[in-house]
Amino acid sequence: MNNKKIIGIICKDLDQELSAGEKAELDDYLASSPEVHQIYRQQALIKKHLDEGQASMIEVDFKKNILNKIAMEAYKQPQKKDNVRLVHGFLSRPVVKFGFTFFMGIFMGFLIFSFLKADFTGTSVQTNQMKGAFYDNESANNIITADVLQYDSPVATAIIKVRYSTTMVEITAELTSNEPVKCNFLFDYNNFAVLNIQNSNVNNQTTAMAAGNFIQINNMGENKFLIYLSNKNALQNNIDFKIMLNDSPIFQNSVQVNKD
Amino acid sequence: MIDKDDNELVYEVIHGSTSSFEVLIDRYQKTIFNMMLRMVNDTETAKDLTQDLFVQAYEKLGGFNFRFRFFSWIYRMALNKAIDWNRKRKPTCRLELADSQLSDTPVSNDSEIRSNLLQVAVLRLNPKYRALVLLKYYCDLSYEEIQETTGVPLKKVRSRLFIAREMLRKELIVNGFFENE
Numbered sequence: 415m416n417n418k419k420i421i422g423i424i425c426k427d428l429d430q431e432l433s434a435g436e437k438a439e440l441d442d443y444l445a446s447s448p449e450v451h452q453i454y455r456q457q458a459l460i461k462k463h464l465d466e467g468q469a470s471m472i473e474v475d476f477k478k479n480i481l482n483k484i485a486m487e488a489y490k491q492p493q494k495k496d497n498v499r500l501v502h503g504f505l506s507r508p509v510v511k512f513g514f515t516f517f518m519g520i521f522m523g524f525l526i527f528s529f530l531k532a533d534f535t536g537t538s539v540q541t542n543q544m545k546g547a548f549y550d551n552e553s554a555n556n557i558i559t560a561d562v563l564q565y566d567s568p569v570a571t572a573i574i575k576v577r578y579s580t581t582m583v584e585i586t587a588e589l590t591s592n593e594p595v596k597c598n599f600l601f602d603y604n605n606f607a608v609l610n611i612q613n614s615n616v617n618n619q620t621t622a623m624a625a626g627n628f629i630q631i632n633n634m635g636e637n638k639f640l641i642y643l644s645n646k647n648a649l650q651n652n653i654d655f656k657i658m659l660n661d662s663p664i665f666q667n668s669v670q671v672n673k674d
Numbered sequence: 675m676i677d678k679d680d681n682e683l684v685y686e687v688i689h690g691s692t693s694s695f696e697v698l699i700d701r702y703q704k705t706i707f708n709m710m711l712r713m714v715n716d717t718e719t720a721k722d723l724t725q726d727l728f729v730q731a732y733e734k735l736g737g738f739n740f741r742f743r744f745f746s747w748i749y750r751m752a753l754n755k756a757i758d759w760n761r762k763r764k765p766t767c768r769l770e771l772a773d774s775q776l777s778d779t780p781v782s783n784d785s786e787i788r789s790n791l792l793q794v795a796v797l798r799l800n801p802k803y804r805a806l807v808l809l810k811y812y813c814d815l816s817y818e819e820i821q822e823t824t825g826v827p828l829k830k831v832r833s834r835l836f837i838a839r840e841m842l843r844k845e846l847i848v849n850g851f852f853e854n855e
Contacts, residue, residue: 418836425836456843456852463785463792464811470789471708471812476721477699480728481692 424454428461549609549644553581561669569659570595570633578671580648582609585641589633593659594619599629600654605646612640648672680744687735695735698744699728706752709808713756714763715797723759727752746823749813753805753824760801788851795845803838810835 423440426432432440443450504510557579565572570591577584583606589597603626611622611629619634629641643653650672657665678686678697686694703724710720710727731748738747796807809815809823817835821828846852 421840422833422836425839453843456847457839459788459852460792460839460842460846463788464807466789467792467811468814470793471704472711474703474707474721474724476703476707476725476728477696479725480699480703480732481696483725483729484692484732 420450420453421457424450424457427454428458549582549642554579554584556580557584558673560671560673563655563667563669565657565665567664569593569664570657572597572657572665574655574669576653576669576671578645580645582645583643583653583671585639585643585653586614587631587639587641588637589631589639590636591633594632594634595664596656596658596661597631597633598654598656598658599641600656601627601643602651603627605649605651606643606653607646609642609644612642614638614640645672681740684735684738684740684744687732688738695732702745702748703728705813706748709749709752709812710756712793712796712808712812713753713801713804714759719759723755724752727755730755743819743822745813745815746819749809749815749823750825753809757801757805791846791849791851792842795842795849795851798845799838799841803834803841806831806834807838807842 420440420443423432423436423443426436427440444454557577560576560578560583562576563572563574570589570593572590573586573588575586577586585599587597587599589595607626608624608629611624613622615636615638616622617635617637620632620637622629622631622639624630631637631639650670652668652670654668655666656663678694680698680701683694683698687698706727707720707724710723711717714720714723727748731751738744796804799807805824806820806826809820810817815823817828817831820826820831824831826834
């Protein structure tokens with residue numbers, strides 16, 4: 415016998431909510447078990463007294479006291495509130511709220527990340543401790559022409575213009591040859607370093623290469639190069655030029671820079 | 675005014691009618707006081723809590739949600755208030771006060787004795803079950819209305835009430851409720 419189930423059926427019956435099937439089941443229990451019968455009678459008596467509970471309620475009248483209390487609290491009028499609010503403000507829309515929260519979260523994340531990654535050691539590097547050099551158009555200020563070399567022969571012609579400032583040397587080389595010739599620029603790597611070789615007007619049969627202490631142009635046809643060297647110490651130094659045909663020099667000269 | 679629906683009265687109170695609030699007090703003060711009394715087991719406390727509840731309800735009426743019925747709103751507030759009060763009260767007081775209500779009223783016949791024994795048994799129920807018994811038999815709410823008031827699912831309301839009735843039966847057997855039956 416499932417006691418919980420029987421109690422349920424008895425209570426349902428007393429509440430007059432029993433189905434026909436359950437009623438038959440309850441009748442079986444009542445007929446077969448005096449114990450169930452006793453529970454039923456006891457529950458019925460409890461139900462009867464519970465139902466009378468309302469009748470035994472104490473009468474009260476607090477109306478005056480309550481209204482006085484309300485009056486003492488400055489008779490605050492309850493705030494009016496719309497029953498139904500169909501139109502919501504743009505900012506109060508959930509999508510705006512959540513979107514704002516989401517983006518603020520990302521922003522805060524970035525902010526925290528950048529603070530964590532920032533270098534707060536406070537070490538500042540002096541200008542003279544910096545490595546490397548910065549070249550710009552200011553580097554070519556007060557540029558002075560060192561020399562212009564010219565070579566003219568049936569094999570090749572060359573015009574080499576050398577200018578210098580305190581920081582850099584500019585070489586303009588205009589080479590013309592009907593056969594392949596090599597044009598070498600030789601210098602001391604303690605004094606100069608190659609910054610840039612600019613092909614101003616170069617055909618595809620011509621190449622140029624540079625190393626620590628020389629530049630070599632393998633020339634064929636008519637070409638123009640613009641070469642920049644860094645002027646490391648601004649002391650008097652020479653740059654040697656050599657034009658070679660089949661590895662035999664046909665022109666050789668040198669230009670002195672930093673003359674003053 | 676007397677025939678008006680609760681929610682109509684609430685609407686009028688919100689729009690400045692104090693007399694409508696008086697009608698609401700008339701309608702619910704007796705039930706709420708008696709429920710409070712059976713929840714806190716002390717007449718003076720029940721009086722105070724009932725009056726406070728109505729003042730609080732008046733102040734909060736502005737936020738009343740008209741999707742619900744007034745009785746479920748105020749009964750829920752009353753139950754929460756009583757449960758809060760019981761929670762804050764020192765546990766030692768509970769036993770001292772347990773039978774005080776019973777001894778206050780002189781009894782004359784079997785029915786009154788039984789009624790008092792039943793009240794004591796109700797007071798001894800766990801608040802979870804007691805609240806449901808009070809809503810069902812003192813506030814005269816249906817199972818559906820209890821569900822609306824307490825937020826407890828309908829099936830659970832039924833089963834808890836059956837359990838409560840069985841707990842009452844067992845308690846009443848010990849108290850001699852069924853003697854001379």
